Amino acid sequence: MKETEISKHTISVLVDNEAGVLARVIGLFSGRGYNIESLTVAEVDAHTHESRITVVTSGTPMVIEQIKAQLSRLVPVHKVNDLTLSGPSVERELALIKVIATGEKRVESLRIADIFKARAVDATNSSFVYEIIGSPEKIDAFIKLMEPLGLSEISRTGVAAISRGTLTM
Amino acid sequence: MAERILNGSEVVLQALADQGVEVVFGYPGGAVLPLYDEIFKQNRIRHVLVRHEQAAVHAAEGYARSTGKVGVVLVTSGPGATNAVTGLTDALMDSIPVVCLTGQVPTHLIGNDAFQEADTTGITRPCTKHNYLVKDPERLARTMHEAFHVASSGRPGPVVIDLPKDILVGKAPYLEPSQVQHRTYNPVVKGDRGQIEQALEMLASAKKPILYCGGGVINSGEQACKLLAEFTRTTGIPITLTLMGLGAYPASDKQHLGMLGMHGTYEANMAMHDCDVMFAVGARFDDRVTGNLDFFAPGSQKVQIDIDPSSINKNVPVDIGIVGDIGHVLEDMIKIWKAKQYKLDAQALDGWWKEIEGWREKHCLSYKQPKDVIKPQHVIRRVHALTRDRKTYITTDVGQHQMWAAQHFGFEHPYEWMTSGGLGTMGYGMPAALGVQVAHPDATVVCFTGDASIMMNIQECATMTQYRLPIKTVILNNRYMGMVRQWQQLLHGSRYSESYSETLPDFVKLSEAFGFTGMKCENPADLDDAIAKMLEIDGPVILDVAVDDKENCYPMIPSGKPHNEMLLGQETNGNEAIDSDEGMVLV
Numbered sequence: 001m002k003e004t005e006i007s008k009h010t011i012s013v014l015v016d017n018e019a020g021v022l023a024r025v026i027g028l029f030s031g032r033g034y035n036i037e038s039l040t041v042a043e044v045d046a047h048t049h050e051s052r053i054t055v056v057t058s059g060t061p062m063v064i065e066q067i068k069a070q071l072s073r074l075v076p077v078h079k080v081n082d083l084t085l086s087g088p089s090v091e092r093e094l095a096l097i098k099v100i101a102t103g104e105k106r107v108e109s110l111r112i113a114d115i116f117k118a119r120a121v122d123a124t125n126s127s128f129v130y131e132i133i134g135s136p137e138k139i140d141a142f143i144k145l146m147e148p149l150g151l152s153e154i155s156r157t158g159v160a161a162i163s164r165g166t167l168t169m
Numbered sequence: 170m171a172e173r174i175l176n177g178s179e180v181v182l183q184a185l186a187d188q189g190v191e192v193v194f195g196y197p198g199g200a201v202l203p204l205y206d207e208i209f210k211q212n213r214i215r216h217v218l219v220r221h222e223q224a225a226v227h228a229a230e231g232y233a234r235s236t237g238k239v240g241v242v243l244v245t246s247g248p249g250a251t252n253a254v255t256g257l258t259d260a261l262m263d264s265i266p267v268v269c270l271t272g273q274v275p276t277h278l279i280g281n282d283a284f285q286e287a288d289t290t291g292i293t294r295p296c297t298k299h300n301y302l303v304k305d306p307e308r309l310a311r312t313m314h315e316a317f318h319v320a321s322s323g324r325p326g327p328v329v330i331d332l333p334k335d336i337l338v339g340k341a342p343y344l345e346p347s348q349v350q351h352r353t354y355n356p357v358v359k360g361d362r363g364q365i366e367q368a369l370e371m372l373a374s375a376k377k378p379i380l381y382c383g384g385g386v387i388n389s390g391e392q393a394c395k396l397l398a399e400f401t402r403t404t405g406i407p408i409t410l411t412l413m414g415l416g417a418y419p420a421s422d423k424q425h426l427g428m429l430g431m432h433g434t435y436e437a438n439m440a441m442h443d444c445d446v447m448f449a450v451g452a453r454f455d456d457r458v459t460g461n462l463d464f465f466a467p468g469s470q471k472v473q474i475d476i477d478p479s480s481i482n483k484n485v486p487v488d489i490g491i492v493g494d495i496g497h498v499l500e501d502m503i504k505i506w507k508a509k510q511y512k513l514d515a516q517a518l519d520g521w522w523k524e525i526e527g528w529r530e531k532h533c534l535s536y537k538q539p540k541d542v543i544k545p546q547h548v549i550r551r552v553h554a555l556t557r558d559r560k561t562y563i564t565t566d567v568g569q570h571q572m573w574a575a576q577h578f579g580f581e582h583p584y585e586w587m588t589s590g591g592l593g594t595m596g597y598g599m600p601a602a603l604g605v606q607v608a609h610p611d612a613t614v615v616c617f618t619g620d621a622s623i624m625m626n627i628q629e630c631a632t633m634t635q636y637r638l639p640i641k642t643v644i645l646n647n648r649y650m651g652m653v654r655q656w657q658q659l660l661h662g663s664r665y666s667e668s669y670s671e672t673l674p675d676f677v678k679l680s681e682a683f684g685f686t687g688m689k690c691e692n693p694a695d696l697d698d699a700i701a702k703m704l705e706i707d708g709p710v711i712l713d714v715a716v717d718d719k720e721n722c723y724p725m726i727p728s729g730k731p732h733n734e735m736l737l738g739q740e741t742n743g744n745e746a747i748d749s750d751e752g753m754v755l756v
Contacts, residue, residue, distance in 0.1 A: 003486075016353065019302065020290060031295050062482055069479035075299040075319055078353045 008037065008058045009084040010091060010161045011068065014169060016076040017043045017051040024074050025053055034059060034067050038093075038136070038158035050078065054161050056136075081169050083161050091161040095139045100127045101150030109149040116142045127152075172344075177309055177337040178207035181270065184313035186213050187346050190241050192232065192607055193217070194225040198245025199285060200272025203337040217607055217636060220628040222249050224600035226256020226327075227626070230265045231604030234587045235562055237390060239321050240604060242269040247285030250331075251292065255594060257327045258296040262591025263413060264388055266325035268316050269297075275335040276304050289331045298326030304333065306341035314349040323356030324477040325388055356476060360493030365501050368448070368472040368489045369511055375446035376517035377524075378406045381429065381458075384413030384590070385451020385475060386495050387583045393496035394418070394583045397450065400503050405518060407525055409437035411452050412575055413590045420579035426525065427534075430458040431726050432572040435533035435735055436525055438724075441466055442732035443524070449473040451495045454484040455591070464731030474498050533724045533737055534576050543693050545570060545645045545716040549577040552615060552643060555700050560612040561585065562605045566598035566622030569651035569722045574617045596625030599642060603629060606638040613704065616642045620670050621650040630683035633709040641703050642711045644676060647718040655721045660753050676713040685709040728755035 015021045022041055029036050037056040044052045057067060064082070071080045083089040097118075099109045106128070113120065113130050116138065122129035127150075132142050136159060143154060163169075175183065181204060185193070192215045197205045208216050219225045222244045229240025244253050250271040260267045271293075274283040290302045299319050301312045312330055320328040372378055380401060386393050394417050401408050401424055408418055409429040418425055427434035429441055438460075441447070447469045452458070459465045462485065471487040473480070474495060481490035491498055538547045563578055564587040565571040571588055580586045587605060589597035602616040623644055633640055645651075653668040680687025685708050690699040696714070703710045723738030 019304075020294065023291070024294060027294055062486060065482055066479060069481070069483075073477065073479050075351075075354045 003062065004060055006058050006060055007064070007084075008056065009064050009082055010054065010056050010089065010159060011071070012081045012083055012161065012169060013053040013055065013071055014078040015051050015053060015074075016078070017049040018076055021051070021076050022053070024076070025055070025071065028070055028074065029055075029057070029067075032066075032070065034063065040158040040160055054159055056159050079169050081163075083163055086163060087167060088164040089161050090164055091135055091159050092133060093136050093139055093157055093159050094131065094133045095143075095154060095156040096121070097130045097132065097143065097146060097151065098127060098153040099130065099146055099150045100152045102126050105149045109146060112142070112145050112149070118142060172342040174340050175343050176203075177306060177332070177339055177341045178203040180309050180341045180343050181313060181332070181337070182207050182211060182214060183343055184310055184346075185241065188314070188317045189238070190214055193241045193243050194219055194228040194232070194604065195243030196220075196222050196225060196245065196249060198249050198272060200246035200274060200334050201243060201249075201270075201332070201337070203334065204243065204270070204272070204332075216243070217603070218632065219600065219603070220631050221626065222252035223255050223596065224603070224626050224629050224632070226253050226260060226267060226269065227594075227597050227600035228604035228607070229267045229269075230256065230260050230263070230597075231564060231587050231601030232608045233265050233267060233604075234601075235584050235605040236608045237584065239266045239268055239317055242267060244269065244271055245285065246272040246274055246289070247287045249285075250287055250289040254292060254296055255592075257293055257329065259589050259592040259594045259597065260327040261296055261298065263589065264325050264384060265327070266320040267327040268320050269327060269329045271329055271331050272337075273302070273331045273333040276333045277335070279333065289329065293329045296327070297329050298324075300329035300331065302331040302333075303336050306336055306339055309336060309341045310344040311349050314344070314346045315351055317346075318349075318351060319354060323354075324385075324475075324480075357492050358476070358494040358497050360474065360491045360498035360501060362501065362505075364489055364491045365498065366505060366509075368491065369502060369506055369509070371470055371472065371489070372404070372406075372446055372448065373511040373513060376514060377440075377443060377445040377521045378404075378448070378513070378518075379440050379444040379446075380406060380408040380448050380450060381411070381441065381452055382408060382414045382417055382450040383411040383452025386414055386417040387451075389451065389476075389495035391583055393494075393499060396496060396499035396503060400499055400506070403503065403506060404513060406513070407440055407522070409433070409441065411455070411458055411590075412588065414452065415575060415586045416580035416583045419581045421581060428575055430455075431460070432576065432722055432724065434576070435531045435724055435737065436528035438726065438732040438735055439528045440525055444469050447471045449475075449487070450499075451475060453480045456484070459485065460726045461729050461731050466732070531737065533735075536738070538693060540693060542717045543690070543696060543714060545647065545720055546573050546577050547693070548643065548645055548696065548714050548716065549573050549617065551696055551700055552617075553578045555697065555704065556613055556615065559704075560609070562587065562602075562609060562612055562614045564588065564598045564601040564605060564614070564616045566616075566618040566625075567593045567595045568619050568622060568653075569647075569655065569720075570617050570619045570622070570645040572652075572722045573645070595622040598622060599629045599633075599640070600626050602640045602642070603632055603636075603638055606640050607636070614638075614640050616640055618642060618644050619651060620644055620646040620648060620673055627679075630680070630685070630709070630711075634684040637708060639706075639708050639710075642709070643703075644711065644713045645716050646673070646676075646713050647716050647720065648673065649718055652722065658721070659727070676711050680709075680711045685711075688712045689715070691715040
């Protein structure tokens with residue numbers, strides 16, 4: 001890969017779930033001028049109080065290496081894993097999408113939702129809230145199709161990711 | 170083991186004592202009154218009262234840098250903590266181990282905009298290696314011990330512990346340091362053997378090798394400095410030191426090329442530019458060192474050894490990056506070099522040294538001392554000459570005088586040179602000297618400063634008097650913020666915007682007002698006597714030396730230029746303007 005080429009990486013970070021840990025991670029990104037395209041966080045082990053942060057970022061190979069080194073340097077960080085480099089991985093995101101429409105547009109949105117395996121989780125005579133789970137690209141595509149059909153509000157969780165196969169962090 | 174229940178303040182003091190802390194630099198206030206009460210009741214730990222919290226951190230830095238131990242600071246909540254921020258940032262940039270205890274409003278008031286409340290952990294998060302807010306008394310002792318471990322191990326740095334007042338007053342269990350271990354934080358100290366072998370093979374095949382060493386060597390300890398000397402002499406290759414690395418290798422040794430970088434020597438920078446194999450040891454390729462990265466050491470293969478993985482490949486991509494403690498890695502390097510009987514190509518090395526000798530012929534640091542006005546470089550040289558037979562520690566402020574001190578005062582040993590490198594904090598010098606003198610009461614401590622820098626923490630004169638700290642402060646007084654003036658001359662058409670020191674105090678009277686000796690020197694013929702007298706006085710002295718106000722600091726790599734395009738003082742003939750818009754935007 002060329003030194004100046006910018007690529008997207010999904011990085012998993014296992015941290016102690018202590019006060020301020022998310023601020024440390026976000027502060028690191030803003031303070032050093034790195035991009036955050038998406039960030040999710042939740043406790044994954046209630047017993048050891050460990051949280052997993054999944055951050056999607058982009059940069060040149062040198063910047064990506066820096067991001068990982070800087071993350072590893074934070075005291076409450078256990079492990080940093082670059083899912084983009086460490087082999088195949090699964091990435092999923094959930095989105096809730098509100099479409100306000102009547103008549104043919106309303107029916108059309110329902111048809112497209114069916115194709116995308118999106119579920120209507122709320123319905124009124126003039127609206128739907130669709131729940132869609134998939135790769136960020138799939139959600140992007142769905143949103144694009146909803147635009148002319150009365151798309152009015154979007155809530156996305158950001159990416160959660162994990163490596164495929166027997167490989168663990 | 171049975172838990173000992175103490176009150177919070179007792180736990181803090183006990184933890185400090187068990188961590189081997191002898192002195193704390195601080196300033197009291199409402200939120201830390203319980204701690205000060207506890208300090209009053211004991212005599213194991215000495216408290217040095219500074220006159221501003223920034224100075225407390227710089228003093229702790231001076232203490233730490235001159236001893237290799239952790240410096241400890243105690244300040245109150247709100248303004249106490251915010252005043253400490255500059256010192257903490259300074260310690261972070263220069264990797265100085267400091268533990269800073271800050272008071273905080275009681276836990277039930279946090280977030281209520283209480284009197285003297287500040288979000289201390291929020292404010293100090295980016296300027297510390299790590300910080301803690303102790304909300305649970307159960308975690309107090311553990312946090313104290315952890316903080317010392319984090320501050321002093323790996324790449325050292327400042328750690329803040331924010332202590333709400335109710336935690337200090339309430340009961341808390343005490344744990345011994347041995348009962349505390351950190352789950353995640355565990356820096357690697359041993360370098361990878363395979364990588365070390367590869368690196369040495371690369372070195373053995375070099376024709377123009379160079380060692381570029383920084384503050385990391387000193388942080389690794391005196392033993393690491395000895396090993397560096399052994400490795401350098403065994404291989405016979407040239408070595409250059411960064412500003413923070415001065416003292417890691419004896420300045421008087423013939424293999425030492427002097428400091429490199431923006432105001433480094435001609436021979437060091439030319440050798441860096443032309444080298445074919447570079448070993449960066451505990452150095453981080455700071456922009457003041459590299460000059461324009463596009464032209465930095467263009468034909469070289471690079472090895473970098475650092476305990477901090479994030480320092481490797483940060484500014485300059487390297488061929489081999491070895492993560493580990495410098496001392497450990499150097500020890501392995503020497504063993505392997507000898508075991509494998511590596512040898513450099515003697516003829517090539519000889520040729521390389523001849524080239525370097527040619528660059529040395531420029532005598533890039535030379536200056537002429539006229540009869541009528543004192544050259545600032547001369548002051549540094551004379552203080553050096555007249556303190557040779559004493560154990561001497563040097564601190565500086567920031568600016569031209571700092572660079573002249575770095576260039577002209579030959580440092581033979583580690584721990585003797587205290588300066589604000591990364592952050593470039595004016596006002597560092599005098600408080601740092603306080604910390605050094607407290608740590609080394611019988612040594613000579615000289616603070617080189619400028620007429621602008623000294624004003625930034627002038628209140629510390631009172632601390633010097635109170636504790637009878639016989640610090641010798643030498644002002645290179647050119648009535649300007651000299652480095653600002655120099656840049657304005659070179660890059661901004663000699664428009665000296667706001668850089669003239671319009672109303673300086675009479676430093677002799679000022680010293681007397683604070684209760685110690687002030688001296689003035691204006692005539693080159695009187696300089697030696699003034700320095701000798703200053704050194705003989707048993708107490709603090711400020712020596713105000715009037716120096717040539719037009720003198721610029723050379724050699725200089727202008728911003729945006731490569732190492733081999735240095736400006737040499739002798740060649741510029743006063744017509745020094747750098748015609749470069751590019752340079753103007755760079756710092």
